[in-house]
Amino acid sequence: MNYMFEGGFLGTRAPFFMDVVTIIVALLPLLVFGAIGLARMKKYKLHSLIQIIIFAFSAIVLVYFETGVRIGGGFDAFMDGSSVPHNYALFVLVFHIIIAVLTLLIWFTTIIASKKILSLGLHKLFGKISFIGITLTSLTGVWVYFLLFVF
Numbered sequence: 001m002n003y004m005f006e007g008g009f010l011g012t013r014a015p016f017f018m019d020v021v022t023i024i025v026a027l028l029p030l031l032v033f034g035a036i037g038l039a040r041m042k043k044y045k046l047h048s049l050i051q052i053i054i055f056a057f058s059a060i061v062l063v064y065f066e067t068g069v070r071i072g073g074g075f076d077a078f079m080d081g082s083s084v085p086h087n088y089a090l091f092v093l094v095f096h097i098i099i100a101v102l103t104l105l106i107w108f109t110t111i112i113a114s115k116k117i118l119s120l121g122l123h124k125l126f127g128k129i130s131f132i133g134i135t136l137t138s139l140t141g142v143w144v145y146f147l148l149f150v151f
Contacts, residue, residue, distance in 0.1 A: 014149040017068035025141040078148045089147045096140035103133030
């Protein structure tokens with residue numbers, strides 16, 4: 001587990017695990033957009049499979065991230081070395097967490113109840129809401145990374 005806290009590869013103060021998670025989070029909207037493209041091409045089974053794989057992978061990445069944050073000392077430990085005011089960074093972090101949790105719940109619901117909400121004509125709406133949430137989670141996650149490790 002020590003490798004997680006070695007220097008990252010993006011040239012910032014971030015540990016390795018933060019760089020890995022940030023790259024994955026930054027790419028997540030593109031991956032989901034590709035899966036949405038499958039549905040637009042009427043490849044619904046493949047769309048469903050890819051969405052489940054991306055969701056499961058995201059859950060694994062979240063566990064990896066949370067493990068690193070807890071072992072690494074939490075938010076205050078990662079704030080060391082940042083020139084950003086603590087309260088501002090904390091506000092952005094809380095904003096990010098709220099968006100991420102709501103998105104995770106909506107995305108999970110969209111996957112689990114897809115047949116039911118599809119029959120109600122809501123799958124596309126839930127999918128759009130999930131995609132917007134995933135994009136906002138990505139943007140705010142990268143924003144938090146910059147506040148903690150770049151500025």
